[in-house]
Amino acid sequence: MTSTLSPAGEALGVAAPVRQTLPLDVFGIALGLAGLGGAWAAAAQLLGAPRWPAELAFAASAGFWVVFTAVYLAQSLRRPGKIRSDIEHPVSGPFIAFIPLVAVLLAQHYAEYAPDAGRWVVLAFVALLAVIAARLAAHWITGGLGGAEALHGGYFLPVVAGPFIGSIGLTAVGLHELALYAFGAGLFFWLTLGTGVMYRHIGGGQMPDSMTPTLTAFLAAAATGSIAWLVAHPGSGPLNTPQSLLTGVLFIMLFVQVALIGRYRRIPFGMQYWVFTFPVASTSNYLVRWLGRTDVDAWQVWAWAVLGVATAFICAIAVGSIGLLLRGAVTRARRR
Numbered sequence: 001m002t003s004t005l006s007p008a009g010e011a012l013g014v015a016a017p018v019r020q021t022l023p024l025d026v027f028g029i030a031l032g033l034a035g036l037g038g039a040w041a042a043a044a045q046l047l048g049a050p051r052w053p054a055e056l057a058f059a060a061s062a063g064f065w066v067v068f069t070a071v072y073l074a075q076s077l078r079r080p081g082k083i084r085s086d087i088e089h090p091v092s093g094p095f096i097a098f099i100p101l102v103a104v105l106l107a108q109h110y111a112e113y114a115p116d117a118g119r120w121v122v123l124a125f126v127a128l129l130a131v132i133a134a135r136l137a138a139h140w141i142t143g144g145l146g147g148a149e150a151l152h153g154g155y156f157l158p159v160v161a162g163p164f165i166g167s168i169g170l171t172a173v174g175l176h177e178l179a180l181y182a183f184g185a186g187l188f189f190w191l192t193l194g195t196g197v198m199y200r201h202i203g204g205g206q207m208p209d210s211m212t213p214t215l216t217a218f219l220a221a222a223a224t225g226s227i228a229w230l231v232a233h234p235g236s237g238p239l240n241t242p243q244s245l246l247t248g249v250l251f252i253m254l255f256v257q258v259a260l261i262g263r264y265r266r267i268p269f270g271m272q273y274w275v276f277t278f279p280v281a282s283t284s285n286y287l288v289r290w291l292g293r294t295d296v297d298a299w300q301v302w303a304w305a306v307l308g309v310a311t312a313f314i315c316a317i318a319v320g321s322i323g324l325l326l327r328g329a330v331t332r333a334r335r336r
Helices: 007-012 024-046 052-078 082-087 093-110 115-141 153-172 176-203 209-232 241-259 271-292 299-335
Strands: none
Touching: 024 052, 024 093, 024 271, 024 299, 052 082, 052 093, 082 093, 082 115, 093 115, 093 153, 115 153, 115 176, 153 176, 153 209, 176 209, 209 241, 209 271, 241 271, 271 299
C-alpha cells in the first residue's frame, strides 16, 4: 500500500498515514473555532458582548467537525486497522484526540439549550476521550514510540489538554466531582509528560521547522488548566492560591510564545497555522475571565483588547486558508 511522508514525518524519518486519507490535524480547524466560541461566550457573560460571534464560531466548528468525522469514519470502515495504526503513529497519533475534544467543547456549549441531553453527550465524549488517552498512554509507556526523539508538544493534547477540557465540560453540565477527577488526571500528565517533552526539546537537538507549531501546546496546557480550575471554583472574589499558581504558569508560557514569534515566522503559511488558533483562543478565554476577577484598572478595556487580537488573528488565518484553497483549485483547473 502506497504511503507518503508528511512534513513532520519526513523530518523525523517516520512514514505518515496512507495517501488520500483525511489527516487528523485538520480537526485543528474545528478545535480553534470552538476555542474562539468559548472566548466570546466568556465575553458575553462578563463584558456584555453580543452572543452571535460565539454562536457563529461554535456553529462553524460543529459543521467542520461533523464533515471531518464522517469522512474519517468512512475511511476507517474501508480500511480495517486504520484507527489502530493512527493511534500508534509516533507523529500524528496524539491528534486522534481532536475528535472527542471538539465534541466535548461543542456539547458543553449546546448543553445550555438541552441540559439533560447535553450532560449525557458530554459524559459520552469525555469517556471516549479517556479511552483514547489511556490507549495512547499504554502504547507510549510500553516503548511504542521507539525513542524519546519522537516526543513533541502534540503529546499534551490527549492526556493534558484533554482532561482539562473534559473537566471544563463536566463543570458546565454540573458534574463537579467528576470535573475534579479529570483535572487531577490532566495535572498528573502535565507534570510527568511535560518533563519528558521539555527534556526532549532541551537535549534532543534542533527541532525541524515543521514541528515548531507543536510548541504552542505548552501554552494550550496552561490555558485549559487555568480555565478548568477557574470554572470549577466560580465567584467574584480574589483568586485562590492554586488559581494564582496556574496563572503564573500561563503567563510564563505566554512570554515563551512571544519569544518564539521569530521562529514561527520562518514557517511558510499553510493549513498548519490552525495549530496556533486553539492556544490563542483558550488563552484569550482565560484572560477575559481572569481580568474579570481582578482589580486591574479599566479591566474591560484590556479584556476587549485581548479578545479583539485573538479574533483578528484567527480570522486572518481563516481568510488566508480560504485563499490557499482557492489558489489550489485554480491551479488544478489550469493543469486540466
